[in-house]
Amino acid sequence: MSGPAPASDAVSPRLGARAFGAHAGRAGRGGSAWPRRRWRVTPLGVAAALYFALVAFLAVGYILVPALRTAAISLDGRGLAGLATYAGFLSDPVNQTAVLNTLAVGAASTLTCAVVGIALAVYVRFFCTRHRRLLQILLMSPVMIPGVVIVVAFMQLYGESGMVTRALGALLGADRPLLSFGGFGGIVFVITYTQYVYFYLNVYTALQYVDANVVESVRSLGGGMGRVVRDAVLPVVRPAVIVSAMTTFVSAVGSYSAPALIGGTYRVLSTQIVLAKVNYDMVLASVEVMVLLAIGVAATALCSALARRYRVAAGARAVYWRPDVGRSRVARGLFTAFVAVQLVVVLLPVAVIFYLSLMSTQSIMTEVFPTGLTLGNYEAVLTNPRTFRPLGNSLVMALAAVGAGLALTLPVAYASRKGKSLPAAVLEGLLMLPWCMPASVIAIDLINVFSGPSPFSLGRPLIGTFEILPIAYAVMALPLLLNASRVAVGGVRENAEEAARSLGAGPARTFAQVVLPAIVPGVLAGAILAFVRTMGEYTMSALLYGVHNRPIAVSIVTTMQEYQIGVSMAYGALVIALCCVLLFAILRLDAARLGVEDAPRRRRARGAGGAKPRGVDAPGCAEEADEGQAALPPEK
Amino acid sequence: MADIALESVTCSYGGAPVLCGVDLTIADGELHTVLGPSGCGKTTTLRLIAGFLRPDSGRILMDGADITHLPPEKRRMGVVFQNYALFPQMTVAQNVAYGLRVARRPKADAARAVADYLDLVGLADLADRNAMELSGGQQQRVALARALAPEPRVLLLDEPLSNLDAELRQRMREEIRRIQRQVGVTTLFITHDQQEALALSDAVSVMHAGAIAQTGAPREVYEHPADAFVAAFTGEVNRIPGAGPDGGEALVRPEALRLAAEPGPRALLTGRVAVARYEGFATRYEVVCEGAGEGVAVLRVGVLMLNDGRSPVFAEGDAVAVERA
Structure with missing residues (x-):
C-alpha cells in the first residue's frame, strides 16, 4: 500500500514501535531501524518477539524449505550436474507437448478471459442502466463458487451425456454427440467462464478512474472518439489489463481440475505432475513443478515490469466519465444480447446443479431432462454419516486453515502498519510467496518435505495425517489473508490510535476499541473469501487427501465418477448454498465498511479525488486493484 | 492545568x-x-x-x-x-x-x-x-x-x-x-x-x-x-547593509520604512521606484537602490505605506529616498 506521505512536518518514528520489542523498529515509511539503545524489555515486547519468531519458523518450514527441497530433488540430488534431468525432461516429446499445451492453454484462456471480462466491464460501467448491482453480483459469483463444482456442472451440461449435448442431439436427430466438449477447447471454455472475473473486476474498477476532464480536454483540443480512447481511456485501463492478464495466465497454467476432468488425453503440466506423483516419481514431479513454477514466475515478472512501465497516477480531482452511449440502439441491443448470453453461460451451471441435485440418479442417467422431484440425494448426504463426512471434513479443515492463516498474517500486517523494517519485509515476502505457486506446486513441495520426518513437524511425517490438508490450505490462503489484513489495517484512520492513547486508553484498550472495529469487516471479508476458496480447493485435495480427511471437492468428483451423480450434485448444491450465504455476508460487511470508511484518507492514498461510486465486491481487495495489483490471487 | x-x-x-x-x-x-x-x-x-x-x-x-x-x-x-x-x-x-x-x-x-x-x-x-x-x-x-x-x-x-x-x-x-x-x-x-x-x-x-x-x-x-x-519567517523583511546599530546589517520590515521625494537626515538609501502596487488600504513599493553597500550591486527594498491621505504617493520611475518611518 502506498499510503499518503506523512503530512506532518518531520518524518517521525511512531507510537507503538517499542511495543514490539525485539521485532526491530519500524517507523515511518522509508525509515530504517529504531535505534537499538531504546529497546526496552517489556512483557508485550517479549511476547511479540516470540510470536514473530514462531511465524518466521512456520513460514520457513512450510513454504521456503519445501520449495528449496523440491528444487534440490528436481536436480536429483546431484547439484548443478542434476541439470541434466532438465535437459532430459525437455528433450522428451511427451514433455515438450505438455509444456507447449500448458502455454497454449494459458495464452488462449487469457485472451478469451480478456474479451469476456473487458466486454462485461464496459457494459456494466457504461451501458447498464437498470439492475446494475444485481448484475454485478451475478457476474462476480464465479469468485464465490468453487471451480471444481462449476467444472462438474459444465460436464453435466456439455459433456458426452450432458443435457445440452443430448438435447441438441435429440433435436437434430443425430446419432452421435454434436458437441465435443473436451480437450483444448473445453479446457479454455471452462477456464474462461470461471476466471474472467479478474479482467471484469480490474477493468471495471479502472474505468471508474477515467477522468471526464481529461476526456473533455482531448475533445476540446480537437481529438475524436478514437483519440479519447487512445489518450484518455487506454492509459488508465492498461495497467488493469496487464495485471489481469498476469493473474489469469498464472491461474490458467496452474489449473488442474479442468484439464483433469475434461481434458481427456490433452496433457498439461499440472496433470503430468499428478501423474508423476501417482507413479511415485518424485524427481519427475519435482522437475515438472519447477518448470511450471518457472513459467508462472516468468509471466509474473514480465507483467510486473509492464505494469511498472505503464503505471499511471490518477488525477488530483478526477471526475467520473460517463460517455453518451445511448445513441445507437442497434449497437446497444447487440451488446445487451452478448452480455445476456454470457450471463446465461455463467449462471446455467449453478442452475443445473440445483436442478440435478433434486433428481434421482437413475432419472439423470436415463432422461435428457430428468423429472421426478426428490430430496433423496440431500437425505443421503446429510443423514448418512459416511457420505456426510467429506462435508464435515472440509468445513473443519477450511475453518482451521483460515483461522491459522489469520493468526499468522494479521499480527504481521498490524505490526508493520507504519512502515516496515527489513525483517518484517522479509517475513511478509515469505508469506506472500505462495501467491506465485500453483496449487500442485504447493502440494508437491509439502510432499517432498513431509513424507518423512522433519524438524518443522517435530520429527513426524505429515503425509497421510489429517493435518496435512489444513496446512496446505493455510499455505495457499496466506497471501490472500495477508493482503486483506494489510488493506484493513491500512484503513484505520491515521492518528486514531494516538488519539485514543492521548485520551487515556492503554494499548490493549486502543486495539480493542479503535483498531478492531475498523479492521474486522475487511479482515472478515478476506477470511470468508479464503474459506470459500478452501472449501472448493481440488488440486491439493486430490494430491494430499487420505482416509482421514477426504474433502468435499474430492467427493464431488469421485461420486460423479462412480455414477452417483445425484449425490455429487447435492454436494455441489450444498457448497454453493454455503458460498451464497457467505457472499451475502461479504456484501453486508462491505457495506458496513463503506459506511464507516474514512474517505479523505483513502482518497489521498489513491490519488483520486471526489467520492467514488465503488464497484462491488472484491471484498477487502478492491483497493489493491487500484494500485496495479491483482485484486484476487490466482485460483488454484 | x-x-x-x-x-x-x-x-x-x-x-x-x-x-x-x-x-x-x-x-x-x-x-x-x-x-x-x-x-x-x-x-x-x-x-x-x-x-x-x-x-x-x-x-x-x-x-x-x-x-x-x-x-x-x-x-x-x-x-x-x-x-x-x-x-x-x-x-x-x-x-x-x-x-x-x-x-x-x-x-x-x-x-x-x-x-x-x-x-x-x-x-x-x-x-x-x-x-x-x-x-x-x-x-x-x-x-x-x-x-x-x-x-x-x-x-x-x-x-x-x-x-x-x-x-x-x-x-x-x-x-x-x-x-x-x-x-x-x-x-x-x-x-x-x-x-x-x-x-x-x-x-x-x-x-x-x-x-x-x-x-x-x-x-x-x-x-x-x-x-x-x-x-523572514514571521513576515516580509528587508536586509539593509550598514544600517544596523553597529554598522552591520539591519532587518527592517516594509511598514517600518517610508519613501520621501528628497533625501532627508534619516534617509537610509536612495533609489528609483520599480513597482508601485496599490492594495487598497496601503501601497506597496519596490525600490531599486544602487550602491547600497560594499559588494551589493543592486538592492531591492520593499516599502509599505498606508493610504491614510497624509503619506505622499509615488509613481513607478520616481526617484525616492528610503527612510525609517
Missing part, C-alpha cells in the same frame, strides 16, 4: 537528527505557538510532549515532574490532529465521551460534560450524528471537544486549521482563542502560518532546523527578530 518544560531534548529518526537540543518552556495557562517551516521538527516536538515519541536525550517536565518516559495515556494531554482522527464508528457524542468513558467518569457526569463541551464548540444539535457525516470544520470542532472533555492538563494542537479553507480558518482561529481563554488550559499550537501564530498566541517559539530560534511575545518576535531566519 500545568506548565511544560523541555530541557535540551534531542530526537533522531533513522539516524537523522530531527531535534538537536530543544529548550522550551510553556507557562501555565498560556497559548504557546511553535511556528516553523515544514521539516523543522515542530510536529516531532508535539509528539514528544504527547508521549508518542521518546527523546534520545533530554527531559520533558510537567509541573516540574519528569514525564519523559510516561506513556501517553498517563499524561492527560488532549491532542487535536491535523486530520482530526475522529473514531469513525462512533457518533459525535460518543467521540467526545470517549476520554470520559476511559476515565470511568460516572454516566450522568459524563453526559453533562459531553453536552457542555459540545455546547462550547457549537455542535450541541449534532450530538447523535455519525462523526464522518460532518464537514471539515465541524469535525475539527468535535476533535477539539473530544480533546477538552476529559479536562486535560495540556492541550496540543497539531496544525489543526491546515485542512480548512481560508475563511473557515480565520473563524476557527478566533474560536480556538475564545475557547482556550474560557477553559484556561495550557495550550501548545503548532503551525507554519505566521499570521495564525502572531494573531493567536501569548507566546511564539520560532523553530528552525530542529532548534528553537527565538521565543517571545508575538510583538517581540515580529518587531525584534533574533536573526534573519526569524525575521
